[in-house]
Amino acid sequence: MSLPAFNRIDAAFALALSLLAATLALWTDGRVLQSGSRPAFYQHEFAPAVMFACGKGFHNVDWVNHDPALAAFLLQSRDTLRCGEISATTPVPHDSFQRISVYLELAVGLTWRAAGVSWGAVTWLGALLVIVIYLIFVKRLKYCKDCGWQDARAAGASANAASSKT
Numbered sequence: 001m002s003l004p005a006f007n008r009i010d011a012a013f014a015l016a017l018s019l020l021a022a023t024l025a026l027w028t029d030g031r032v033l034q035s036g037s038r039p040a041f042y043q044h045e046f047a048p049a050v051m052f053a054c055g056k057g058f059h060n061v062d063w064v065n066h067d068p069a070l071a072a073f074l075l076q077s078r079d080t081l082r083c084g085e086i087s088a089t090t091p092v093p094h095d096s097f098q099r100i101s102v103y104l105e106l107a108v109g110l111t112w113r114a115a116g117v118s119w120g121a122v123t124w125l126g127a128l129l130v131i132v133i134y135l136i137f138v139k140r141l142k143y144c145k146d147c148g149w150q151d152a153r154a155a156g157a158s159a160n161a162a163s164s165k166t
Contacts, residue, residue, distance in 0.1 A: 014134055022127035029123050043119070044074045045097045045105075052109035053117050054083035059091040060098060066090070073117070080118040 032039055050070060052058045063070040067088035073081040098105060108122060115121035 014131055017134055018127055018131040021130040022124065025123045025126050029120070038076045042097060043076055045095070045101075046108060047074060048094065048098055049105045049109035049112060050074070050081065050086070050117055052106065053112035054086060055113075056083075056086065056089060057091070058106070058109070060094050061088040061090060062092050063088050076119070079120065080116065083117065 029039070047063050047070065048058050048060050050073070051061060061067065061070070063074060067086060069081060069085035070088060072078045107125060111121050111125045112118070115124065
């Protein structure tokens with residue numbers, strides 16, 4: 001079964017866009033790390049994602065005082081973590097950031113479960129999210145019946161036709 005020409009164009013564009021996003025993200029990540037800087041996006045909040053990725057449940061732990069390996073990873077002193085190195089397993093309540101970003105934590109946790117616990121794997125998650133957002137946007141524009149986009153386009157075309165006749 002082959003895709004219609006328009007869908008093939010969409011698929012090719014989505015693939016090209018995702019490759020560009022992944023390349024740009026990896027290049028930028030490499031440049032930032034070479035400069036000695038560390039990107040900061042609340043990495044210290046991702047203990048539940050690490051625990052989820054390692055099959056220890058989706059909960060927060062007191063890593064600051066009880067787990068030097070997890071602390072080093074979350075504070076970016078190291079780029080990777082093996083699940084066997086985690087020693088803190090006593091659950092503590094999620095903090096406010098973790099409560100409002102459950103889906104982000106789970107997405108990162110799933111990425112780490114598939115690719116291994118590393119900050120580099122999160123870069124690939126960003127590229128994947130670009131693809132998903134693009135596909136949602138394109139599908140929304142193509143198949144939107146109630147949003148008025150197609151009606152507005154048709155009204156614009158008829159207005160242009162009417163103005164060209166006068």
